[in-house]
Amino acid sequence: MKIVISAAETSGDLIAASLVKSLKAHQPEYEIEGLAGDKMIEAGCKSLWHSDEVNVMGLSEVIKKLPQVLRLRKSMISHYSSNRPDIFIGVDSPDFNFKVERELRRLGIKTMHLVSPSIWAWRANRIKKIKASTDLMLCLFPFEVDFYRKHNQKALFIGHPLTERLSPRKNYKANKQVLLMPGSREAEIKTLLPELVSTVVLMRQNDPEIKFSISLANDHHKEWVERKILDFNIDLSVGDAHEKIKKADLVIVASGTATLEVALIGVPMIVIYKLSFISYQIVKRLLNTEFISLPNKILGKGVVPELIQDKVNGQKISTIAMQLxxxxxxxxxxxxxxxxxxxxxxxxxxxxxxxxxIINE
Structure with a gap:
């Protein structure tokens, strides 16, 4: 049995790793391969391509790396057209994975997509491509299934695999620890980190006893971050976000799956979101949602503060952080x-x- 999984970014790698682990536990002899990140590889997926090759943020950033992304996608389609798997599973990264799914599905290969794109928030017309691309959409959130049912697309609410690894913390005592999570992509980190450093300076003026730490998803940009925080007494670590979240009074986190991780552990947070000027001008015209963060969208109300674009500055962040x-x-x-x-x-x-x-149908 050959199962191909394609995860083109860090958040998808984390979710896909849970699926790889469960598939291997169900049948150890399953051959699982594809476009994989470090966590998928650790779980037992053979990496024919690494997700770092296509992991980018924002529309203008995608344009810079577009030739490389298109070449890789073409290679995947060609490879699996000749080496047909029993099923192809795209995980997140819809703009990348749907094209592969669609081409393979035309050849009679069964396809599945795990993690619905936010079509309820923007670009709802993508439903046509989705229906042509995937036999089944696996949804992490219940409100997504309602959308697909209205458009006659087969979908299943499965909940979120992170709930199997994360749960609300217990016996917590405040300790003046603030965790900074500037994202996993280069553009995110380089855009948000200067504002976070400014936040640290301003918060220390209010309370010198507050301790700050940064947890990076990987070490790809660790040296750059080290240079930027060298004079600010901020602890830096890699790959230990869950443990750091559990110990924090507050997390200041880039919008994305990380906000859900913080929510599942039950820690107050400030969600920040900032793109390049060009990317934001395009995206804001396409948005059709009141909230940008997953916790607020899931709960249907503004439970955690959200700061977008120009509001992502040290003064604004530190003011809200001190209040919290x-x-x-x-x-x-x-x-x-x-x-x-x-x-x-x-x-x-x-x-x-x-x-x-699906394989046995």
């Missing part, structure tokens, strides 16, 4: 705990069942 770490945040924590209960659906087992069912 000097307040009783139990109401926020109680709301975040609801997210874990809602998404805890044994998603890995449901995903494996869905894969086997």
């Amino acid at each position: 770490i000097t307040s009783d945040n139990q109401p926020i924590v109680s709301e975040l705990r609801k997210i874990h209960s809602l998404l805890n659906q044994n998603s890995s087992a449901k995903s494996v069942d869905a894969v086997i069912k």
Whole structure:
């Protein structure tokens, strides 16, 4: 049995790793390969291509790397047209994966997509491409299935695999620890880190006892970050975000899957989101949602502060941060705990069942 999984970015790699692990536990002899990140490889996926080759952020940033991305996608289509798998599973990265899925599906290869794109938020017309690309959409959030049902696309709510690894922390005591999570992509880190350093300086003026740390998803840009924070007494580590989140009074985090990780552990946060000027001018005209962060979208209300574009500056971030770490945040924590209960659906087992069912149809 050959199962191909394609995850083109860090968030997809994390989710796909849970699927790889569950598939291997179900049948160790399954041959699992594809476009993989470090966590997928660790879980047992053979990497024919590494996700770092295509992991970019923002529309203008994609343009710079577009030739390389297109070459890789063409190579994948060609390879699997000749070396046909039993199923191709695209994980997240819809603009990359749907094209591969669509071409392989035309050849009679079964396809599945894990993690719905945010078509409920923007570019709803993508539903046509989705229907042509995938036999089944696996949805992490319940409100997504409702959208697909309206458009006659087969979809299944499986919950979120992170709930199997993360749960609300217990016996926590405030300790003046603030965690900074500037994202995983180069553009994110280089855009957000200067504002976060400014935030640190301003918050220390209010309270010199506050301790700051940065957790990076990988070490690809560690040296650059080290140089930028050298004189600011900020602890830096790699790959330990979950442990750092558990110990923090507050997390200042780039918008994306990391916000869900913080929510599942039940920690107050500030969500920041900033693109290049060109990317933002394009994206803001396409948005059709009140909230940019997953916690607020899931809960349907503004539970955690969101700062977008020009509001992502040291002064604004530090003002809100000081308000949060000097307040009783139990109401926020109680709301975040609801997210874990809602998404805890044994998603890995449901995903494996869905894969086997489609293969055997």
